[in-house]
Amino acid sequence: MQRERLTPERIRRFTCPEGMKQVFLWDTVAPRLSVRATAGAKAFVFEGKLNRRTIRITIGDVRTWVLEDARTEARRLQTLVDQGTDPRQEKADRIAAAEARREEQQRASAPALEAWAAYLEARQPKWGRATTPTISGCPTPAASRRPEAASVAKGIRPCPASCAPCWRCP
Numbered sequence: 001m002q003r004e005r006l007t008p009e010r011i012r013r014f015t016c017p018e019g020m021k022q023v024f025l026w027d028t029v030a031p032r033l034s035v036r037a038t039a040g041a042k043a044f045v046f047e048g049k050l051n052r053r054t055i056r057i058t059i060g061d062v063r064t065w066v067l068e069d070a071r072t073e074a075r076r077l078q079t080l081v082d083q084g085t086d087p088r089q090e091k092a093d094r095i096a097a098a099e100a101r102r103e104e105q106q107r108a109s110a111p112a113l114e115a116w117a118a119y120l121e122a123r124q125p126k127w128g129r130a131t132t133p134t135i136s137g138c139p140t141p142a143a144s145r146r147p148e149a150a151s152v153a154k155g156i157r158p159c160p161a162s163c164a165p166c167w168r169c170p
Helices: 008-013 067-082 087-109 112-126 140-144 147-153
Strands: 022-026 033-038 042-050 053-061
Antiparallel strands (some): 022 033
């Protein structure tokens, strides 16, 4: 295991020898930080032990990350590991929370008809043939499939052409 103080010049000169898949150059300042060189790229990598298992996390490409920022990120990851938290799971949770926020914003900004259409689409597999509402008009077509409901449907007229598809027309 080759350890030396990482500098931009050392990182630039560091390459993967022929016949090897990857090679690591470990930092002396941040002991869990290394630069991994493969045939086509170089990246900052954090490697630590969590519950007696080695975990390796790619921090980022050496061309986009500044060395000091990579060292700071390696220290942050080591702090998480020392607390018994898996940084990979923490990142997955953070991504899932951001995705949930994005979906909630999208749902909140959707107009009522789009929300209704999304609701119908999501619930459709759980409904039977007789209870499936139609999007093309009032419940008259659905009521006509059930003879016992025909008397209830007599007072309901179809949606006029100017009306948006709905299920509660007068």
